[in-house]
Amino acid sequence: MQEPEWQGLSHEEARRRLAAQGPNSLPQSQRRMAALLLHTVREPMFLLLLGAAALYLALGDWQEGAALLVMAALTIGLALFQEGRTERALQALRDLSSPRALVLREGRVLRIAGSEVVEGDLLLLAEGDRVAADALLLQATGLRVDESQLTGESMAVSKCPAGATLAPAAPGGDGMPFVWSGSLVLQGDGLARVSATGPRTELGKIGSSLQAVGSELSPMQRDASRMTRLMALAGVVVSLLAVVLYGLQGGGWLAAVLAGIALSMSLLPAEFPVIMTVFLAIGAWRLARVQVLTRRLPSIEALGSITVL
Secondary structure, three states: OOOOOOOOEOHHHHHHHHHHHOOOOOOOOOOOHHHHHHHHHOOHHHHHHHHHHHHHHHOOOHHHHHHHHHHHHHHHHHHHHHHHHHHHHHHHHHHHHOOOEEEEEOOEEEEEOHHHOOOOOEEEEOOOOEOOOEEEEEEEEEEEEEOHHHHOOOOOEEEOOOOOOOOOOOOOOOOEOEEOOOOEEEEEEEEEEEEEOHHHOHHHHHHHHHHOOOOOOOHHHHHHHHHHHHHHHHHHHHHHHHHHHHHHOOOOHHHHHHHHHHHHHHHOOOOHHHHHHHHHHHHHHHHHHOOOOOOOOOOHHHHHOOOOO
């Protein structure tokens, strides 16, 4: 497909450009464990555990105090473990979004990681390839590309080689000589020179703009948060009432405080968000069983058998 004059970059030049431009990967927000720890230690249940442990240790009850400290450590450990699993899952998705690329360097065809593609590289495109970076077509034979990831248009568009110097264009449209990072080659083959990598690609610009978009709670999340606050307030009031009644009856104010903390730990709805998540997961699983998203129209009987919790 390539002509003799197409040699591509040298290995030394590619390394120099990679060091100067950075890897060809999408921008990503870094999750910080320190922020997760701060969020965990500010939870009411965690503060109650630490308070009860401190009281038991001050009273000399090392066994009870140590048990509560172990529970606090388990709370932090589970939070960090879940965060680590989430981060590994996101990293796996990032690896899928950074495909391997077939490039021409020093006249040789090489398959490299998508993150190592640099501006000026010559990309060899074939049917089934995921385009690793924005590029200008130099040669093409019956090339058709799916750009729905960028445009939302499900129909593939045809591509033709650049006959002259053209101004950069937006994704979409037939007969254009540009291919874009993240698009999928459905038919034909081609040779393209990389014009942008990483956050400078059209896909990278979308990722950068999404990072600036703030997220807001859904109506169900707001209702669940409001209910949790009301239940927590009721639990605190009941616990304070129990402390006062226990102390006035002569049971000792220190013992009354310990009893109030224990009652608060049993009444605060710490598991309510988890329960809501599990119920939604069960509902999604039941919808998936009847193939709501993979069939054109589920039967009335199938829909009638769904009970979303």
